[in-house]
Amino acid sequence: MSENPGAPFPPQNVPQQQWPQQQWPQHQGWPQQPPKKKGLSTKAKVLLLVAALVVVGGGIGLILVMKAAAGPEKQATKLEVGDCVQLTGAGKEADATKTACDNPQTPYVVSVKGTVEGDCPKGFYSYSVPTPLRGEGVGLCLGLNAQIGLCFDVIETKTPPPLVNCSGARLKISEVFDQASYVTSPCKEGTEEVISYTAYGATQKFKSATICFVKP
Numbered sequence: 001m002s003e004n005p006g007a008p009f010p011p012q013n014v015p016q017q018q019w020p021q022q023q024w025p026q027h028q029g030w031p032q033q034p035p036k037k038k039g040l041s042t043k044a045k046v047l048l049l050v051a052a053l054v055v056v057g058g059g060i061g062l063i064l065v066m067k068a069a070a071g072p073e074k075q076a077t078k079l080e081v082g083d084c085v086q087l088t089g090a091g092k093e094a095d096a097t098k099t100a101c102d103n104p105q106t107p108y109v110v111s112v113k114g115t116v117e118g119d120c121p122k123g124f125y126s127y128s129v130p131t132p133l134r135g136e137g138v139g140l141c142l143g144l145n146a147q148i149g150l151c152f153d154v155i156e157t158k159t160p161p162p163l164v165n166c167s168g169a170r171l172k173i174s175e176v177f178d179q180a181s182y183v184t185s186p187c188k189e190g191t192e193e194v195i196s197y198t199a200y201g202a203t204q205k206f207k208s209a210t211i212c213f214v215k216p
Helices: 042-070
Strands: 084-088 095-098 108-114 125-129 138-144 171-177 193-197 209-214
Touching: 095 125, 138 193
Parallel strands: none
Antiparallel strands: 084 095, 084 108, 108 138, 125 138, 171 209, 193 209
């Protein structure tokens, strides 16, 4: 009986089989939530609210201060052509107030209303009403109120002649005619001065008139 030693066990010179190593997925961890945006704290919100109130309050305060510095609104800003007026105050306090034309203390009537920069037509009186912090001011061109019995000293001026007591006045309105007259005077003999006004403008609220003056 022959010996059969057989193949050596284990087989020699045979490369050992490499078992593939299983690749396990790497642990990625749990999904992360996006970071929350941080809002303003309650303290910061309160501070912002206080700052806003201070700004608003400061603005209101500034408006009130400016109004106080400007003083009350002048009555002259409300006047219209044809209004009869009395003048009050002087300088920065100057004003013109609408009054009844048949009032014996109302010496003027508005013929033109504009700004203080304007010039009045010849024969009219210039009067300026300043309006501090409220614009350029009001410029008025005034004519004499055609009312019989009003007395003045001088009427040939550029500024409104003051109304005076007739007992010591130089001139007194004796007659009034509702039309202008530049050639032939309708005034009676003995008249000292004559003034004629012509209506103009779209509305012609300032009326034509011829005013006759005599010595009181």
